[in-house]
Amino acid sequence: MQYDHILIRYGEIGLKGNNTRFFLNRLQKNIERKLQDFPQIHVQQTQGRLFILLNGHDPEPIIAKCKNIFGIYSLSTAIKVDNEMEAIKEAALYALKSNADAETFKVNVRRVNKSFPGRSQDMNQMLGGHLLRNTTGITVNVHHPDVEVQVEIRNKATYVTSQKTKGLGGLPVGTGGKSLLLLSGGIDSPVAGYLAMKRGVQVDAIHFHSPPFTSERAKQKVIDLAEKLTVYGNEVRIHMVPFTKLQQAIFKDIPDRYTMTIMRRIMMRISERVSEQESILSMTTGENLGQVASQTMGSMNAINEVTNYPILRPLITMDKEEIIKISEQIDTYDISIRPFEDCCTVFMPKAPKTNPTREKVNYFESQVDFSDLIAEALAGIEVVTVTDADADASFSDLL
Numbered sequence: 144m145q146y147d148h149i150l151i152r153y154g155e156i157g158l159k160g161n162n163t164r165f166f167l168n169r170l171q172k173n174i175e176r177k178l179q180d181f182p183q184i185h186v187q188q189t190q191g192r193l194f195i196l197l198n199g200h201d202p203e204p205i206i207a208k209c210k211n212i213f214g215i216y217s218l219s220t221a222i223k224v225d226n227e228m229e230a231i232k233e234a235a236l237y238a239l240k241s242n243a244d245a246e247t248f249k250v251n252v253r254r255v256n257k258s259f260p261g262r263s264q265d266m267n268q269m270l271g272g273h274l275l276r277n278t279t280g281i282t283v284n285v286h287h288p289d290v291e292v293q294v295e296i297r298n299k300a301t302y303v304t305s306q307k308t309k310g311l312g313g314l315p316v317g318t319g320g321k322s323l324l325l326l327s328g329g330i331d332s333p334v335a336g337y338l339a340m341k342r343g344v345q346v347d348a349i350h351f352h353s354p355p356f357t358s359e360r361a362k363q364k365v366i367d368l369a370e371k372l373t374v375y376g377n378e379v380r381i382h383m384v385p386f387t388k389l390q391q392a393i394f395k396d397i398p399d400r401y402t403m404t405i406m407r408r409i410m411m412r413i414s415e416r417v418s419e420q421e422s423i424l425s426m427t428t429g430e431n432l433g434q435v436a437s438q439t440m441g442s443m444n445a446i447n448e449v450t451n452y453p454i455l456r457p458l459i460t461m462d463k464e465e466i467i468k469i470s471e472q473i474d475t476y477d478i479s480i481r482p483f484e485d486c487c488t489v490f491m492p493k494a495p496k497t498n499p500t501r502e503k504v505n506y507f508e509s510q511v512d513f514s515d516l517i518a519e520a521l522a523g524i525e526v527v528t529v530t531d532a533d534a535d536a537s538f539s540d541l542l
Contacts, residue, residue, distance in 0.1 A: 144237045146220035149202055150295070150302055151193040151209070154216040154312055167193070170214040170315040176377065177208045177531075189297060190255065194221070206308050211374050213341050215310030219293070221302040226259060231301050232273050235292050238305035239274050239281075247284035248274065252294045259296045270294065311341065316376035319343030322425040322455055323418050325410065326350050326365055326381065328483070331429030331458055333368045333475040334466050338457035339427045340376045347423060348379055349414050351386040361483035366527055371475045373531035381527040382417050386410075389516045396511045403437050403495040405508050408449045409517065415450045416521055425453040431466065432459050441498030448501050 151174070156166045167188055174186050174193070183198040184205065195205060202220045209218055222238060224230040239248055252266040261269075271283055274292070295302045324336040326348040336346045350365045362383065369379040393406050414426050430438045437446070447454065458466055470476040 144222060144233065146202055146222055146241075147197050148221040148223050148302065149195040149197065149205060149209070150219045150221040150304055151195065152216045152218070152310075153193070153214055156214060156314065157191065166214070166315055166318055169317050170212070173212055173214070173315050173317065173377075174209060177212060178205060181205060192295075192297075194302075210308050210310050212315075213311050213313040213343070213375060214315035216312055217310050218308045219304035219306055221304045223300050223302055226256065226296060226299075226301050231294060231296075231303065232270065234301070234303040235270050235294060236274060236277055238292050238303050239278065239290060242290045242305055245281060245289040247282055247288045248290040248292060249283060249285045249288040250274070250292045250294065252296070255295060255297045266294070311375070313341035314343030316340050316343060317345050319345075320425070321345045321347060321421075321423045322427045323382075323414055323421070323423045324348045324427045325414060325429070326368060327429070328361060328365045328368065328479065329429065330470050330476065330479040331431060331434075331466055333372060333429075333479065334469045334473070335427055335429040335455075335457045336372050337375060337469065337473050337475075339455055340372070344427070344455075345377060346372060346379055346427070347382070347421060349382040349384060349417055351384045351410055351413075353387040353390050354385070356387065356390075358483055360481070364478055364481050364483050366529055367478050368475055369527075369529040370531070371473060371478065373529055375473070378528055378530040381529065383525045383527060384413055384520055385523040386520060389513065389520055392511065392513065392516055397507050400494060400496040401499060401504060401507050404442055404445050404499045404504055407437055407442075407446045408504070408508070409513060411446060411450045413517060413520060415452055416517075417524070418452060425455055426450075427455040427457070429458055430456045431461060431463075434463070437495065439497050441500070442496075445499045445501050445504045448504075 153170065156163060156170065159166050171186050171188060171193060178184055181200055184200055185196040185198065187194050187196065197205070206218055209215060222234040224234045235250065239245070250267045250270045252263045252270065254263050275283065290305050293304045319342050322339055322344045324332060324339070324346045326332045326336065327350070336348070340346055348369055352362055365381065369381050372379055389409060390406065393402050397405050418426060430443065432438060432440070467476060470479060
C-alpha cells in the first residue's frame with residue numbers, strides 16, 4: 144500500500160454559487176500548467192475536492208509546486224480505497240504508521256456518501272480502536288493529536304490522509320481579470336503584485352528605465368523579480384519603457400518640488416496607453432499611504448487625475464515591516480535590495496511637494512508639451528516575457 148493521490152482542498156471558491164465551476168476549472172488548469180513536467184499525473188474534480196492521481200510519482204515535488212498555487216487551501220497525500228470497511232481499516236493503519244515519530248492521534252471520518260452504513264462518530268471510535276490494537280506506544284488525543292487520520296468516504300471511493308500542507312488560499316490566478324503592475328525594482332511593488340495575484344488577478348508589468356542613468360543590472364533586477372512572481376501564477380510580460388528623455392525634460396522645465404508628481408502622472412498616462420493596447424482593465428502599484436512624498440493623500444489625488452482606470456493598491460494600509468515580511472516569504476527581498484537604482488531614485492528631487500494641488504500641477508504641466516516624448520517612449524517599448532519554466536527572458540517589440 145502507498146499514497147497514490149494528492150487531495151486538494153479549496154476555501155472561498157466553494158462560496159461562489161453558480162460560478163464555482165468557473166473557478167474550479169481555472170484552478171485545475173493552473174495546477175496542470177504547474178505540473179507539466181510530470182506528464183503521468185492526472186488532475187480531476189469531484190464534489191468539494193480536487194485530486195491529483197500520482198501514477199507512481201513521488202508526491203513531495205508535486206506538493207512543493209502546488210502549495211504555491213493560489214486557490215488551494217491545503218493539500219494532503221491520500222490513499223484511495225474501495226468503500227469497504229476492511230480496506231478503510233488497512234489504509235488508516237498505513238496512514239498512521241507513516242508518521243513514525245507520532246505519539247498521539249485522532250480519527251476524523253467525513254461521510255460525503257450518506258448511504259454508507261454507520262454514523263461518522265461510530266466510525267471514528269471503531270477505526271480508533273483498530274489503530275490502537277495494531278500499534279504500540281501511541282495513544283488517542285482528540286484535542287491536540289500529533290497525527291489526524293482523516294477518512295473521506297465519497298460516492299465512488301474512500302480517501303485516507305494523515306498529513307496536511309497549508310496552501311496559499313485566495314482565488315485562482317486568471318479569475319480576477321488582468322492588471323498592469325508598475326514594477327519599480329524596490330521592495331513594495333513585487334509584494335503588491337503578489338497580493339493582487341492572490342485575488343485571482345493575472346499580472347503584466349511595466350517598468351520605466353533611464354539609461355545611462357540606470358544600468359542593465361537594474362533592468363535585470365526587475366526581470367528577476369518578475370520571475371519570482373511567476374512561481375505564484377503564469378508568465379509575466381514586462382513592458383520596458385525608455386524614460387530618459389522624458390525625465391530630462393521634466394527636471395529641466397518643471398519646478399523641482401513638482402517634478403516627482405508630474406513624473407508619476409506621465410508614468411500613469413503611459414501605463415494607461417499600454418493597458419488600452421493590451422486590453423488590461425486596471426493598474427496595480429506598491430503605494431503605501433504616507434510612506435514617501437508621492438504617496439500622501441494629496442499626491443495620489445493629483446496623480447490619479449490623469450487616468451480613469453482603477454488603480455489597485457494592495458499595500459495601502461500596511462507598515463514597512465509587514466511589507467518586508469511578505470517580501471521575504473516570497474523570496475523577493477534580497478533581489479529588491481540589490482544596490483542598482485531605478486529612475487525614480489536617480490532623479491529624486493531634494494524636497495518634493497508632499498501635498499500638491501491639482502491646480503498647481505496642471506498649471507506647471509501645461510507649460511511644457513510632453514506629447515511627442517510620450518509617443519516616442521511608447522514606440523520604444525520592448526516586451527520581456529518571463530516564465531517560471533524558463534528563467535531566460537525573451538524580448539519582442541511592442542506592436
